Amino acid sequence: MSVLHLVNTSPFETVALIRCLERAGEGDAVLLLENGVYGALSGCGFSAKVAAAAGSLDIVVLEPDLEARGLDRARLLQSLRLVGYSGFVELAVRHPLSLSWT
Amino acid sequence: MPKRFVFVVRQPPYSGARNAEMLDQILAAAAFDLAVDVLFLDDGVWHLQSGQSPQNAGLRRFAPMLQTLELYDVREIAVEAESLEERALAAEKLILPVRCLARIDIPDWIAGHEIAVSCG
Amino acid sequence: MKFVIQINASPREAQAANTGYQFIKAALANGHDILLVFFYYDGVCNAQVPAFAGEDDLSAHWCALARAHALDFVLCVSAAQRRGLASCEGADDRRLAPGFRIGGLGQWVDACLKADRILAFGV
Numbered sequence: 498m499s500v501l502h503l504v505n506t507s508p509f510e511t512v513a514l515i516r517c518l519e520r521a522g523e524g525d526a527v528l529l530l531e532n533g534v535y536g537a538l539s540g541c542g543f544s545a546k547v548a549a550a551a552g553s554l555d556i557v558v559l560e561p562d563l564e565a566r567g568l569d570r571a572r573l574l575q576s577l578r579l580v581g582y583s584g585f586v587e588l589a590v591r592h593p594l595s596l597s598w599t
Numbered sequence: 600m601p602k603r604f605v606f607v608v609r610q611p612p613y614s615g616a617r618n619a620e621m622l623d624q625i626l627a628a629a630a631f632d633l634a635v636d637v638l639f640l641d642d643g644v645w646h647l648q649s650g651q652s653p654q655n656a657g658l659r660r661f662a663p664m665l666q667t668l669e670l671y672d673v674r675e676i677a678v679e680a681e682s683l684e685e686r687a688l689a690a691e692k693l694i695l696p697v698r699c700l701a702r703i704d705i706p707d708w709i710a711g712h713e714i715a716v717s718c719g
Numbered sequence: 720m721k722f723v724i725q726i727n728a729s730p731r732e733a734q735a736a737n738t739g740y741q742f743i744k745a746a747l748a749n750g751h752d753i754l755l756v757f758f759y760y761d762g763v764c765n766a767q768v769p770a771f772a773g774e775d776d777l778s779a780h781w782c783a784l785a786r787a788h789a790l791d792f793v794l795c796v797s798a799a800q801r802r803g804l805a806s807c808e809g810a811d812d813r814r815l816a817p818g819f820r821i822g823g824l825g826q827w828v829d830a831c832l833k834a835d836r837i838l839a840f841g842v
Contacts, residue, residue: 520705522710556656628831
């Protein structure tokens with residue numbers, strides 16, 4: 498059963514994103530939401546790890562949380578997808594399990 | 600087929616009411632005669648450190664409560680080997696007998712459950 | 720699909736409760752069922768009634784959502800007692816915002832067994 502991982506803390510503050518990527522399996526999805534959306538930025542210390550993980554994981558960013566924080570699509574890693582709350586629900590339907598990382 | 604639960608513990612001990620509340624949730628599932636596994640990851644493994652004496656810090660001992668996992672029918676208590684190594688902990692010196700899983704095997708092991716619950 | 724949602728954070732400390740609220744609205748709009756919304760840990764504070772209604776008052780939104788969709792909002796009794804939201808004499812819903820009720824972990828487990836998906840907001 499695949500897992501939808503939820504990461505809701507900033508990678509500038511916690512290591513939750515990296516710890517999550519280390520334990521996510523091929524075909525899992527990682528949703529960056531709330532302060533977790535900062536993990537989608539390119540050109541930061543963690544960006545290379547996130548970009549590499551995007552090869553085997555579906556890494557998704559919750560767009561309303563991105564907009565709330567004034568972050569532009571152009572500043573994000575190219576390989577990531579954006580979704581709204583309906584897309585979040587679809588992710589939960591597609592992946593039978595879910596885990597939260599703080 | 601009965602649903603298999605896995606509870607994932609990542610927060611260290613002495614995190615307020617959270618510790619007792621996560622244990623309540625685990626034991627509630629175990630009380631239903633369900634297959635319940637617990638996985639300790641990252642700072643969650645500090646729960647298993649032996650010789651904890653929190654009394655002088657004005658805190659209650661949680662380790663004996665955690666040891667009740669063995670009395671209830673919790674199926675498997677697992678820890679990630681790398682989480683132990685990073686903290687210089689040895690599996691044989693923990694307060695509970697555990698199954699050690701390598702980090703690389705964690706995704707498949709979690710995938711063998713129908714319900715996953717993060718306990719912080 | 721049938722969802723069980725667990726809300727673990729106070730609406731005043733973190734965004735997670737609001738995210739859970741938005742998720743539930745979207746799930747309902749997409750034709751899914753919410754079997755139970757279980758409030759645990761500091762999440763029980765979502766049922767507190769503020770002394771004055773602020774503009775970000777999520778509890779009013781929860782009440783409206785529960786009413787509109789006949790949802791079951793259950794607070795874990797022991798978590799609610801720890802935070803002064805339930806008395807120790809047993810179930811007492813009078814301190815709670817309308818739409819919420821006191822229940823137990825048994826209801827959460829029972830709903831999990833009937834559900835297709837279990838999601839938690841706030842760790």
